[in-house]
Amino acid sequence: MSRRMMVLAAALIAIAGLGWIGTWVQADASKHSSTVMRAKLEQAQAILEGLSMEEFKLIEDNAKKLSAVTEFEEWIHAKDKDYQHQLHVFRTANEEIFRQATEKNLDGATLAYMQMTLSCVQCHKAMRAKK
Numbered sequence: 135m136s137r138r139m140m141v142l143a144a145a146l147i148a149i150a151g152l153g154w155i156g157t158w159v160q161a162d163a164s165k166h167s168s169t170v171m172r173a174k175l176e177q178a179q180a181i182l183e184g185l186s187m188e189e190f191k192l193i194e195d196n197a198k199k200l201s202a203v204t205e206f207e208e209w210i211h212a213k214d215k216d217y218q219h220q221l222h223v224f225r226t227a228n229e230e231i232f233r234q235a236t237e238k239n240l241d242g243a244t245l246a247y248m249q250m251t252l253s254c255v256q257c258h259k260a261m262r263a264k265k
Contacts, residue, residue, distance in 0.1 A: 170207045174200060178250070181231060185244050190235045193243055197232035201225070216264065220257035227253055 177200040184192030204225050211217040227250035234242035 167207075167210065170203060170210065173203045174207075174254075177203065178247075178254075181247060184235075185240065185247060188240055190238055190240075190243075193235035194232055197228055197235065200228050201232070204228070216260055217257070220253065220260060224250060224253040224257065 177196045180196040181193050181200070184190065184196065204221060208218070208221055211221070227246050230246035231243050231250060234240075234246055
């Protein structure tokens with residue numbers, strides 16, 4: 135995690151200790167989740183574009199952005215163990231996309247993208263079942 139992200143995370147934790155941010159997040163969890171999901175979809179689509187055009191820099195950049203989005207998402211759903219598990223699977227696949235892209239391995243990055251997509255479907259399926 136970069137120094138900037140660590141400072142941001144520490145600031146958010148300190149604010150959460152005051153109580154108001156936790157209440158804000160819980161009160162608007164569905165609104166925040168929708169915003170986060172939209173951001174994840176945009177990054178995933180950009181990764182797919184990079185895969186189809188064999189543009190490794192585009193893949194890497196958007197995998198990094200996707201990783202940053204999931205940092206915030208992890209915090210929003212901190213109390214949901216099932217969600218945390220699904221998020222872990224997603225993040226692992228995204229990390230593999232990034233790794234394969236840095237190695238200029240299009241097939242490996244594509245396979246990891248497929249794994250990430252499967253994790254999206256499984257997560258949404260699991261979350262619908264909880265409702």
